[in-house]
Amino acid sequence: MRHLRRCKQLFCLLFGGVVAVAAAAIDVDRAKDVYGPCAACHGPFGAGGKQGEYPRIAGQSPKYLELQLQAFQSQGRINLPMYPYTRERELSDEDMKLVSAYLAEIALPTRPPVFKDSDDALTRLRAMEKVMIVPRVEGNVDNGQVVYQKNCAVCHGKTGHGRGMFPMLVGQYTNYLQKQIDAYLKGERPHDEEGATTGALYTLKAADIQDVLAYLTTLQEVRP
CATH class of the missing domain: 1.10.760.10 (Cytochrome c-like domain)
Structure with a gap:
């Protein structure tokens, strides 16, 4: 019984450590820096183009995003607008993983927020910019x-x-x-x-x- 308790404690320590490392692995400031040029088409929150000319990438599967970036860079998936942002920019594998993980964590609400009377116009504008309703x-x-x-x-x-x-x-x-x-x-x-x-x-x-x-x-x- 004591052996089982020790095993459980060790498992919790190890597992907890893995989770902590995974959570700390996303350098948000660095991720935003990598994402910066992408915002020109995909928007500041990854919502894409209002008419669907550019896809929503916020909340997307990180593995999928990473694979697509790799495909754009190698031209396994031909997309000329993405060429300068992946290959010419020499986006590294590390940066691809980082920006993919960052985008996957962005949640875009599908309902307008409820504002307080004290919320100013800028606060309301920024909140509404994140709302995405298809x-x-x-x-x-x-x-x-x-x-x-x-x-x-x-x-x-x-x-x-x-x-x-x-x-x-x-x-x-x-x-x-x-x-x-x-x-x-x-x-x-x-x-x-x-x-x-x-x-x-x-x-x-x-x-x-x-x-x-x-x-x-x-x-x-x-x-x-």
Whole structure:
């Protein structure tokens, strides 16, 4: 019994130490410095472009972000606007990990905050800048839920928040998602790590894809 207690104590010390190191590993000031040039397109909080021309990256899976930065740098994923921010800038692996972890921790509320009478205009403006609400789009939400849970949830999660190397879809601009889907279907961007144009996406009808996009816009308040 005493041996078990010691093992548990040792485990707690070791595990607690790992958590503490992981939490302290993000140098926020350094991360903001690395992210600085990115804000020109993705905004100060990683919310992206209002019309979906630039994707939301705040709250995204850190592993996914890191992999995409590496792909942009190596040109495994061709994206000319990202070239100067990754390859020409010589973004290091360490910086990629850091900025990915930093962005993953940014939460963008989907409802306007409740202000106090004492809050000044600047405070209200800064708070509202973080609010991100993706407009609902047309489509059969019920069918979209069935199609999504059957074909997409295994990789992107039941609530669309992503998993590991697979990106978060919920809270993303619909126009951006549609643009990426079109690129996948045209073979301009591989849909998986092997680069093959196979998988569930290529078996879906256009109407089903639209329904899935409509369904995703209903999940903004859902958390994993």
